[in-house]
Amino acid sequence: MVLKFYAPQFVGGGIAIVALALAEKQAAFEFVPINMAVKEHKTAEYMAMNPFGQVPAINDDGFAMYESRAICRYLDERFADQGATLVPKAMKERAVVEQAISVESMTFSPPLSKVVGELVVKVRRGLTPDQALADEGLKEISDKLDVYEVILAKHNYLAGDNFTLADLVHYAYAPMLAEKGVDIMTVKERPNVARWWNELMSRPTWVKLKAEGMKSTV
CATH class of the missing domain: 3.40.30.10 (Glutaredoxin)
Structure with missing residues (x-):
């Protein structure tokens, strides 16, 4: 079946x-x-x-x-x-992937959900977004991406040089930002994040x- x-x-x-x-x-x-x-x-x-x-x-x-x-x-x-x-079998490699997934779910996703709730969900429902709340969330995301910039300066993806579940989970909500004209993932101040994100957005799947x-x- x-x-x-x-x-x-x-x-x-x-x-x-x-x-x-x-x-x-x-x-x-x-x-x-x-x-x-x-x-x-x-x-x-x-x-x-x-x-x-x-x-x-x-x-x-x-x-x-x-x-x-x-x-x-x-x-x-x-x-x-x-x-x-998506998740390596080797213990230490797997641990790094799980570490990056935890970062996404616990520190990156919460402020992102706040922004999407205001700029995407409310707009779709015909409601007026709270721009101050959205800006607060965007500042939090920007702070997280500053750390991503340091990580991605060391290797191609968040958990090493191979695409893994740690990268895949970022497809959940972050692409919605660009659709709403919020270009936070590819700013020139974070070239490594931009390189990583552009690669994710052009992945054939x-x-x-x-x-x-x-x-x-x-």
Whole structure:
């Protein structure tokens, strides 16, 4: 039975990174669209897979999972013999990747979520964003990127010279900033961050995902 991927047809947030992980792993899957407008993510059937009623989720022949980063780790092991290696097997290399993922989730993502909430989510809902709150978040992100600049001066990616899950998780919300005219990821004051981010934005799996959206591969 083929793996099923449940999500809205929207390339962003945790949905984006799971879709990208599937692409990077060259994994065969069936895309099951979830219409959140009619609360398909709150049905008993869906909540049997994800009791929080959130997206995305996967079902791999009866084994259901939720939470995007956990799903990505599972996919990397599930399809270990194909596609890109997202989490190294060597202990110290794996530890560095997990360290960078923790930085993203605990220090980079929170202020980013604040900015996206104001400049993206509120705008889509026809609400007036709180620019002061957005500016506060952007200042926090800028401070984190100053540290990224130091890290990326030493190697090509956040956890070494190979693309890993530590880089992939940054596709969740940061691309939305440029879509709203916020050019914080590629400023000239941080050339190493800009080089890294431009490379991520031109990665073939991401370009294809943005152009085509989620599609079953079986």
